[in-house]
Amino acid sequence: MSRPPTLNSLKTVGHKTPRIDAVERSTGKATYTGDVHLPGMLYARVLRSTQAHAQIRKIDVSKAQALPGVKFILTHENCSTVWGSGSISGGRQYVDEVKKITKQKRYVFNNPVRFYGEPVAAVVATNRHLAEEAMRLITVEYDPLPFVLDQEEALKPEAVKIWPDGNISLTAKNEAKPEVYKRGDIEEGFRTSDHVFEDRYTTTYVHNAQMEPRVSVASWDGDKLTIYTPTQGISNCRHDMARDLGLPDEKVRVVCKYMGGGFGNKNQNQDADLIAALLAKETGAPVKLELTRKEDFIGVHGRWPTTQYYKVGVSKDGVLQSLQLRGYSGMGPYRKNTGAIGGVELYQCPNVESTVYPVITNRAVSGNYRAPEFPQGFFGIQSMMDDVAYKMKMDPVDFVLKNMTRKSNDVEPYSSYTLEECIRRGAEAFEWKKRWHAPGADSGPIKRGAGMAFMALRSPLGQSSAVVRLDSNGRYTVFVGVTDIGAGAKTTMSMIAAEALDVPMSKVDLVWGDTDRCPFSVGESGSRTTDMAGYAVIEAARDIKQQLAAKGMPQGENALIASASPNPSSEGKVRKAFGAHFVEVEVDTELGRVHVLKYVAVHDSGRIINPLTAESQIKGATTQGIGMALHEDLIYDRGSGQPINAGYYGARIMTHMDAPNIEVIFVESDDGYGPFGAKCIGEAGIVHAVAAIGNSVFNAIGHRIKDLPITRDKIVEVMA
Amino acid sequence: MTKRKSDISRREFLETTGAVFAVATANPVLRADASFATPTLADDVETGVPSTSIRIVVNGTEHKLQVEDRWTLAEVLRDHIGLTGTKIGCDRGECGACTVLLDGKPVYSCSNLAVWADGREIQTVEGLMHGDELDPLQQAFVEHDGPQCGFCTSGQLMSAKGLLSHNPHPTAHEVRAAMTGNICRCSNYNHYVEAVMAASNGKIAAAKIKSSDDSEKISAMKARKKTTASSTDAGGAR
Numbered sequence: 001m002s003r004p005p006t007l008n009s010l011k012t013v014g015h016k017t018p019r020i021d022a023v024e025r026s027t028g029k030a031t032y033t034g035d036v037h038l039p040g041m042l043y044a045r046v047l048r049s050t051q052a053h054a055q056i057r058k059i060d061v062s063k064a065q066a067l068p069g070v071k072f073i074l075t076h077e078n079c080s081t082v083w084g085s086g087s088i089s090g091g092r093q094y095v096d097e098v099k100k101i102t103k104q105k106r107y108v109f110n111n112p113v114r115f116y117g118e119p120v121a122a123v124v125a126t127n128r129h130l131a132e133e134a135m136r137l138i139t140v141e142y143d144p145l146p147f148v149l150d151q152e153e154a155l156k157p158e159a160v161k162i163w164p165d166g167n168i169s170l171t172a173k174n175e176a177k178p179e180v181y182k183r184g185d186i187e188e189g190f191r192t193s194d195h196v197f198e199d200r201y202t203t204t205y206v207h208n209a210q211m212e213p214r215v216s217v218a219s220w221d222g223d224k225l226t227i228y229t230p231t232q233g234i235s236n237c238r239h240d241m242a243r244d245l246g247l248p249d250e251k252v253r254v255v256c257k258y259m260g261g262g263f264g265n266k267n268q269n270q271d272a273d274l275i276a277a278l279l280a281k282e283t284g285a286p287v288k289l290e291l292t293r294k295e296d297f298i299g300v301h302g303r304w305p306t307t308q309y310y311k312v313g314v315s316k317d318g319v320l321q322s323l324q325l326r327g328y329s330g331m332g333p334y335r336k337n338t339g340a341i342g343g344v345e346l347y348q349c350p351n352v353e354s355t356v357y358p359v360i361t362n363r364a365v366s367g368n369y370r371a372p373e374f375p376q377g378f379f380g381i382q383s384m385m386d387d388v389a390y391k392m393k394m395d396p397v398d399f400v401l402k403n404m405t406r407k408s409n410d411v412e413p414y415s416s417y418t419l420e421e422c423i424r425r426g427a428e429a430f431e432w433k434k435r436w437h438a439p440g441a442d443s444g445p446i447k448r449g450a451g452m453a454f455m456a457l458r459s460p461l462g463q464s465s466a467v468v469r470l471d472s473n474g475r476y477t478v479f480v481g482v483t484d485i486g487a488g489a490k491t492t493m494s495m496i497a498a499e500a501l502d503v504p505m506s507k508v509d510l511v512w513g514d515t516d517r518c519p520f521s522v523g524e525s526g527s528r529t530t531d532m533a534g535y536a537v538i539e540a541a542r543d544i545k546q547q548l549a550a551k552g553m554p555q556g557e558n559a560l561i562a563s564a565s566p567n568p569s570s571e572g573k574v575r576k577a578f579g580a581h582f583v584e585v586e587v588d589t590e591l592g593r594v595h596v597l598k599y600v601a602v603h604d605s606g607r608i609i610n611p612l613t614a615e616s617q618i619k620g621a622t623t624q625g626i627g628m629a630l631h632e633d634l635i636y637d638r639g640s641g642q643p644i645n646a647g648y649y650g651a652r653i654m655t656h657m658d659a660p661n662i663e664v665i666f667v668e669s670d671d672g673y674g675p676f677g678a679k680c681i682g683e684a685g686i687v688h689a690v691a692a693i694g695n696s697v698f699n700a701i702g703h704r705i706k707d708l709p710i711t712r713d714k715i716v717e718v719m720a
Numbered sequence: 721m722t723k724r725k726s727d728i729s730r731r732e733f734l735e736t737t738g739a740v741f742a743v744a745t746a747n748p749v750l751r752a753d754a755s756f757a758t759p760t761l762a763d764d765v766e767t768g769v770p771s772t773s774i775r776i777v778v779n780g781t782e783h784k785l786q787v788e789d790r791w792t793l794a795e796v797l798r799d800h801i802g803l804t805g806t807k808i809g810c811d812r813g814e815c816g817a818c819t820v821l822l823d824g825k826p827v828y829s830c831s832n833l834a835v836w837a838d839g840r841e842i843q844t845v846e847g848l849m850h851g852d853e854l855d856p857l858q859q860a861f862v863e864h865d866g867p868q869c870g871f872c873t874s875g876q877l878m879s880a881k882g883l884l885s886h887n888p889h890p891t892a893h894e895v896r897a898a899m900t901g902n903i904c905r906c907s908n909y910n911h912y913v914e915a916v917m918a919a920s921n922g923k924i925a926a927a928k929i930k931s932s933d934d935s936e937k938i939s940a941m942k943a944r945k946k947t948t949a950s951s952t953d954a955g956g957a958r
Contacts, residue, residue, distance in 0.1 A: 028805015
């Protein structure tokens with residue numbers, strides 16, 4: 001990997017470093033939550049709704065309760081705990097203030113049930129087979145209600161009202177209104193445009209499908225709860241558990257030593273954590289609640305499906321004049337995130353208007369999945385723009401270079417800007433001029449095509465904390481509340497600490513994943529851990545170095561301790577990571593099969609802390625994006641409102657045989673902020689991968705498939 | 721009526737109710753900091769639930785167990801023998817996280833009942849090390865950054881081990897084909913294939929365990945692991 005001359009080389013940071021826990025993860029010794037076994041532990045299972053929308057008339061648990069070994073059963077009748085801030089007004093489910101005022105409360109057990117798979121009861125018994133058996137003895141009588149699955153249909157007057165206020169998810173102030181962004185005057189922009197294009201794109205619900213299904217182990221010691229759970233943020237999880245259970249924060253301890261992925265659906269606390277805690281309280285014994293794969297697919301959350309209408313005005317030389325998006329995001333019945341549709345910010349344009357409705361439906365809940373609002377929005381808008389370039393008879397790369405963002409929302413400067421370089425480097429490495437051709441130009445049934453897409457992704461600074469201790473043996477212990485979802489945070493933190501302390505990594509021990517031992521950390525979501533927690537580690541290291549200089553090495557039982565809770569700012573500049581993907585596909589137009597031949601992923605994520613794990617992040621995220629583009633979809637039966645393909649085979653998750661080789665090129669920069677200039681990386685690979693695949697398929701076959709996923713049947717249909 | 725072990729189906733037991741149940745006894749307390757220890761449960765077969773006495777050899781160690789007929793092999797390895805390196809990702813034969821070698825052949829241990837393994841040899845991820853040295857495959861996984869979250873890694877390793885035992889020098893395509901039943905949602909497929917290729921080309925030597933954040937666990941593993949038979953010796957290609 002070549003390094004620009006402006007980037008000074010460092011001793012530890014920037015060198016390929018195997019994960020500090022790679023041996024544990026490769027020997028089976030890493031202890032995940034499911035491996036936790038406490039003495040006298042009971043097992044819990046959740047019974048879920050078989051209706052998409054229904055009033056529960058009666059739940060009879062008597063037969064289940066009578067089974068010897070069954071310890072307790074929770075239903076909406078004996079549990080009124082509210083999970084999160086309610087129906088999550090404005091996507092701000094973790095804001096305490098919202099919980100007090102929301103009109104759309106999400107209980108742990110709700111009546112009516114509003115989606116197939118919603119928890120109806122939880123059983124705890126002496127072993128998991130018994131809990132499953134007891135679950136089958138519970139009878140639930142439903143009064144079915146009409147249901148609506150599609151986000152546009154849900155806003156029609158005849159659609160059933162899933163909540164009394166209608167099907168637009170309420171904001172943090174209980175208002176039923178869309179998210180709107182405006183600059184300039186779009187109508188004026190369209191009037192002065194030489195060409196105006198309109199189109200509609202849709203994307204589907206795809207599930208995070210992390211390998212480790214949701215599991216939670218709860219144990220009470222007096223009035224203190226310890227919860228072992230795979231969470232992406234131990235600090236947030238603790239606070240949310242405490243709030244939902246009415247406890248002070250210090251009465252909750254959250255432990256997450258290792259976790260098997262999450263990609264956003266293990267953010268903060270989950271209903272499984274609450275159920276395990278409540279059952280453990282009732283029974284006075286530790287409780288392990290395990291979700292099956294199917295439950296995890298339909299009972300947690302995935303990426304929101306969208307319908308996107310675009311109207312684009314350009315001048316005759318292909319410069320954007322006006323850009324309008326009207327979008328609908330299907331949030332399921334309980335909104336867990338904003339439902340935004342990213343993408344309009346990617347373009348320089350004087351007149352922009354984006355109106356996005358977060359819509360309540362009776363599908364599985366939508367929430368965070370790796371770059372929550374971007375892959376679906378980037379697919380829509382970059383397919384649209386690729387089509388505009390085609391209709392304007394322009395090379396898509398030229399069109400992008402002419403119209404891509406150069407300042408945030410055309411106003412605020414970026415802290416550093418390398419988008420043009422990413423595109424140039426990618427086009428060069430990919431040999432764009434050689435591979436791209438007129439759409440559908442190949443003769444014969446096997447057609448090749450090239451496509452590209454680009455990205456700018458938020459990479460903000462923010463608050464996190466770290467503590468560093470130096471003992472008389474010369475070893476440094478770093479306490480930082482990361483959980484290492486798989487992104488390599490533990491290794492990254494150790495490398496940053498070693499660099500900042502100017503010692504080899506072997507002198508650094510890390511304490512992580514336990515709220516009783518670690519200070520506040522932002523949590524592993526939003527690609528923020530390196531930037532925020534990493535910066536706190538540097539600040540704490542700086543402090544302890546000063547102490548060391550002033551006081552000398554601690555002797556005997558003495559120690560030096562330093563802490564830092566920085567909340568830095570980028571001083572009016574907008575930090576973003578940049579990137580460009582170039583892909584060549586081969587499409588068998590008779591079988592509809594898409595085969596990725598070449599994939600070049602160029603990324604500026606600032607300074608790369610660990611090139612080894614950074615590459616894994618980009619490759620993995622990109623591969624997930626390819627899956628979203630070509631296969632993945634949670635399909636619902638429109639008659640019954642049931643998901644019919646929950647699971648790895650059904651939802652067609654990428655496998656070894658599907659995954660192409662991905663060539664990663666890092667364009668490194670140091671904008672002077674963040675830890676040694678690092679920017680976000682975990683989500684960066686997926687955001688434009690979907691659009692890049694879509695554009696390459698268009699270039700191959702000359703027909704644009706506007707509804708994800710781009711499955712074989714759709715290709716065969718347009719080619720017939 | 722006595723059924724042959726091979727006649728017992730998993731579905732049957734998912735549908736069968738035992739009439740009488742006993743409370744599982746609490747096991748010897750090992751309440752250290754996090755109580756991560758997994759106990760060996762010898763006497764927790766439910767009264768009234770059909771069970772069978774089996775003998776299996778796991779990583780070279782013989783285990784005689786009374787198992788409920790409905791228990792999967794994955795369940796027995798994890799909950800009753802304490803080998804939690806084998807993961808359960810889907811419990812329905814889709815993801816491959818639970819892959820172990822059964823007489824040298826990779827199988828999904830979630831989709832095999834424990835009674836079917838009676839009299840057979842099983843190798844799990846815990847049986848891959850050679851004394852205190854990592855297997856070259858494990859070392860290659862470490863060096864090539866195979867595991868991201870690591871939850872699929874044990875299964876990936878066992879499928880790769882099964883492949884290399886009968887095809888020591890596979891092509892990259894053969895590696896992908898042999899491991900395609902092992903899903904990695906982190907999608908680190910490129911690195912897994914590179915690692916297996918490197919190990920098969922002898923580019924990776926067995927390596928002593930280096931510094932780790934859980935060295936006491938490795939010591940415990942070494943203590944438990946005595947006479948591990950390697951899968952290739954035990955089963956070979958079938």
